[in-house]
Amino acid sequence: MKLDEVPQDNNRTLGGYRKAMYARDESGRMVMTPSNGWEVEEIVTTQAIDTLQAQADAARQRIQAGQSAPLEYWIYARRMDIEMLAQVTGLWRWRIRRHLRPAVFARLSPALLARYADALGLTPDQISRLPEQP
Amino acid sequence: MSYQHQHAAHCESGTAANLLRHHGATITEPMAFGIAAGLSFAYLPFVRINGLPLIAYRMLPKAILKGAAKPFGTQFRFEKFRSVEDGQRRLDELLASGQIVGLQTSVFWLPYFPESMRFHFNAHNLVVYGKEGDDYLIGDPVAEEPQRCATADLNRARFAKGALAPQGLLYYPITPAYDNVKPEAIRPAIRTTARNMLAPVPIIGVRGIRMLARRIAKLDPKDAMSSPFIGHVVRMQEEIGTGGAGFRFIYAAFLQEARDITGIAALGECSERLMEIGDAWRDVALAAARMVKGRDALDPPAIAALLMQQAASEEAFFRALGKTV
Structure with missing residues (x-):
């Protein structure tokens, strides 16, 4: 890549x-130069964010249908997934999945609720409900 | 001496170079990357991040820090902590004594990072060069300007949990014994990289590229996860601070410096050749992004074929490179 092609x-x-x-200047020397971005990078970064957003939206629908707890929405809204949340909280994945059942979530101990909230950088109150529709 | 922040393409090689330079060593980012034999390729299908496999164009975290210090006859001192309190106390103590400190952190919990770039990646590196009130003064190598970060936020980023958890890791170099890279240090570093890239391990180096290509060839264009898989490869190659073409351009810059230090003219030719291979990596990224965006139909076998070509050119290149030193 030449300097003027960055x-x-x-x-x-x-x-x-x-x-x-890093790109080559006129004399053929590799030099460092700042770039304010390449469309290719924007496309794939946007895709990664949109994929998480789609997961959050799907979770929102399940929650509104009473099939899942709001915690599921927040997992994706905070750019995680169940596997990652399991690593961060030290809880088993099957246990987290069980906690996502609305009836089970409603009976979670304050300690567990705090553990989830802390992992996501939110308050127990926040993870217990959906945010307003944007 | 006050700390001179310098912008870099990659967090770890940038941090290594900036810290060593602060201690009097003459070193650029490409030299830190190359002398540490930082270039690699690894496809780790069993490590999953948001459901996608780990793809790296470089060696494991900390390898560059360790390798960059060695030719200067020194090393980094690494410290990890069990508790946030201990970690903060030690950092504050080092700063108060005038030390400039490197940290491993999560990217997600750094508020100054652009929102779209904040993913849960735990092996980011940055330099702390002071504290003012509640704010740490930060030289983040991937940012052009120095940054500030509140204590609670930095603690959170240092003690993020999950894969590659930093555990508060901080480090600083012991004063270097030499201030220049000697020619003798260059040959083994280049040989190591050539050997790594040609390693007889199916998931590493050229063979790793082929394995990734075969995996991509099998993706079903109708499956909703196929496009994100291909986009993910491009992100790992271009977006996350590689200086372009999955570190191939940085390494080409290193080979030029290596030529100047050792006087081996063939290294200059190798640098030229690697720049061309890097341009071809950029073409792969472009073709993939056009498919992700829907400008071209999603065609996994076409991407796989391009990757196979990359594997072939890199195999020939690293064989030739190994012979020059």
Whole structure:
């Protein structure tokens, strides 16, 4: 990649940051240069975020249908999945899945609720309900 | 001496170079990356992140820090902590004594990071060069400007749990014995990288690229997870601070420096060749992104074929590179 080929596509996903890239200058020397993004990166980052968003939306529908607890929505809204939450909280995956049943979730001990809330960086109150529709 | 923050492509090689430079060593980011034999390829289907396999174009975390210090006749001192309180106390103590400290952190819990880049990746590296009130002064190598981070937030990022949990890891170099990389240190580093890339292990190096290609060839274009899988490969290659083309451009920059230090002209030619291979990696990324975006039909076998070509050019390249030193 030559210096003048370094993409400057103004990626939204970079939030104003510029990243360092290595490219060759006219004399053939590799030098570091800032880039405000490449559309390719924006496409795949947006896809990763959209995938999590879709999972959160699907969870929201299950919750509204009474099939799942609001905790499930927050797992994806905080960019995790059940496997990751299991690692962070030290709880078994099957136990987390069981806790996602609305009836079981309603009876969770304050200690467990706090454990989930802490892992997600939220309060017990927040993870017990859905946020307003955006 | 006050700390001079320098922007870098990659967090670990940037942190290693910036810390060593602060202690008087003459070192660039590409040199830190190359001398530590940081370049690699690994496809780890059994490690899953948000349901997707781990794909890395570099060596394991900490390998670059350790390898970059060695040619200067020194090493980093690493400290981990059981509790947040101990970790914060030790960091504050080191800062108060004038030490500049490197940290391993999560990316997700750093508030100054762009929202779209905050994923649960626990092996980010940054430099703390001071504290003002409740704020740590941070030289994050992937940010152009110095940043600030409140104590509670930094504690959270240092003690994030899950895969690759940092456990509060902090590190700082012992004063280097030499201030320059000697030619003798370059040859073994390059040989190690060539050997790693040609390793007879199915998930590592050139064979790892082929295994990933075969996995992609089998993706069903109608399956909803196929497109995110392909997008994920591109993210690991381009988006997460690799300096472009999955570190191939940084390594090409290192080979130029290596040529200048050792006087081996063939390394300059190798650098040119690796830049071309890097350009081809960028073409793979572009083709994949067009499919993700729906501009081209999702065609996993086509991506797989491109990856097979990359594997073939890298195999020939690393054989030739190994012979030059």
